[in-house]
Amino acid sequence: MTEPLLTEPQLTEPLLTEPLLRVTDLAVDYKRRRTVARVVENVSFDIVEGETLGLVGESGSGKSTIGNVVLGLVPAAAGAVIFDGEDITHASPKRRRELTSDIQVVFQDPYGSLNPARSIGATLAESLVASDATLTRKEVTARVHESLDTVGMVASVAQRFPTEFSGGQRQRIAIARALIVRPRLVVCDEAVSALDLSIQAQVLNLLDRLRRERSLSYLFISHDIAVIGHLSDHIAVLDRGRIVETGTTAEVIDHPQDAYTRLLLAAAPVPDPAAQKKRREAFRTQRAEYLASTGAVTGLVSTTRL
Numbered sequence: 001m002t003e004p005l006l007t008e009p010q011l012t013e014p015l016l017t018e019p020l021l022r023v024t025d026l027a028v029d030y031k032r033r034r035t036v037a038r039v040v041e042n043v044s045f046d047i048v049e050g051e052t053l054g055l056v057g058e059s060g061s062g063k064s065t066i067g068n069v070v071l072g073l074v075p076a077a078a079g080a081v082i083f084d085g086e087d088i089t090h091a092s093p094k095r096r097r098e099l100t101s102d103i104q105v106v107f108q109d110p111y112g113s114l115n116p117a118r119s120i121g122a123t124l125a126e127s128l129v130a131s132d133a134t135l136t137r138k139e140v141t142a143r144v145h146e147s148l149d150t151v152g153m154v155a156s157v158a159q160r161f162p163t164e165f166s167g168g169q170r171q172r173i174a175i176a177r178a179l180i181v182r183p184r185l186v187v188c189d190e191a192v193s194a195l196d197l198s199i200q201a202q203v204l205n206l207l208d209r210l211r212r213e214r215s216l217s218y219l220f221i222s223h224d225i226a227v228i229g230h231l232s233d234h235i236a237v238l239d240r241g242r243i244v245e246t247g248t249t250a251e252v253i254d255h256p257q258d259a260y261t262r263l264l265l266a267a268a269p270v271p272d273p274a275a276q277k278k279r280r281e282a283f284r285t286q287r288a289e290y291l292a293s294t295g296a297v298t299g300l301v302s303t304t305r306l
């Protein structure tokens with residue numbers, strides 16, 4: 001008896017969605033005079049299209065360094081950064097420039113990141129033209145107005161200058177500048193940290209709405225686990241260059257498994273300044289105990305003499 005012929009491909013395995021960004025076994029070194037400091041080691045995570053990964057850790061834990069590797073601003077000492085299936089770990093400067101239309105960044109400091117001498121319209125247009133030089137003047141102007149509208153600002157803002165705006169408004173402009181090129185991934189590096197709590201909430205809501213409307217993905221970096229919890233689908237907790245816990249937001253916030261995650265949760269800012277002072281003091285004591293229990297001497301992964 002002959003085997004029946006299969007007329008259609010038989011799917012035996014479910015189709016898996018490739019992540020938009022995959023970081024595997026990342027290590028980063030910085031040279032310091034006669035030593036090399038390893039500041040990030042063994043860091044791996046995925047970000048699926050349309051999702052937000054929150055990367056949380058204390059100051060100096062290596063969050064910005066990881067964001068900067070994804071942006072191509074800092075080289076990887078080991079490991080890989082895969083964007084949409086392409087290994088971009090060692091992408092050429094030309095390929096990196098092309099990638100700026102897919103991967104954008106919003107930094108913490110809207111005062112520093114917007115050129116005070118340029119009008120908002122010129123700043124936004126510059127970002128757009130750098131990613132697509134074929135656009136006509138009319139198209140550029142239309143896109144500038146459209147991106148301002150996206151962040152809730154009127155078209156006449158284009159004629160004005162950064163100093164005329166508050167911190168929250170400047171951060172909206174920085175978001176408009178990132179989104180004008182229609183990226184797929186945005187690295188938000190402490191994007192709301194410089195803002196008052198009420199303005200923080202507005203900007204977080206804006207980022208979340210834009211993500212849903214445009215199926216954007218965020219690598220959302222913050223030292224504040226409460227801010228991270230507000231926006232993230234998944235959370236990775238970074239301690240001295242290593243990820244100590246990952247999971248869905250509910251898992252990490254409601255059922256933290258790692259002692260360091262519990263420390264960060266206990267230290268998350270609260271609106272009452274007196275209560276906040278107490279929390280910070282308790283955090284310092286508990287952190288010193290935690291460091292002693294892990295035998296740590298420095299905040300770095302390791303240092304090697306050259």
Ligand SMILES: Nc1ncnc2c1ncn2[C@@H]1O[C@H](COP(=O)(O)OP(=O)(O)OP(=O)(O)O)[C@@H](O)[C@H]1O
Nearest residue numbers: 030031039057058059060061062063064065066223
């Ligand atoms: N350009 C650099 N050269 C040398 N060391 C650096 C450099 N940039 C950062 N570092 C060191 O690398 C470590 C990680 O820094 P990084 O800025 O990535 O941490 P972070 O978690 O983003 O902290 P913060 O929120 O304060 O920026 C720190 O010890 C920092 O001092």
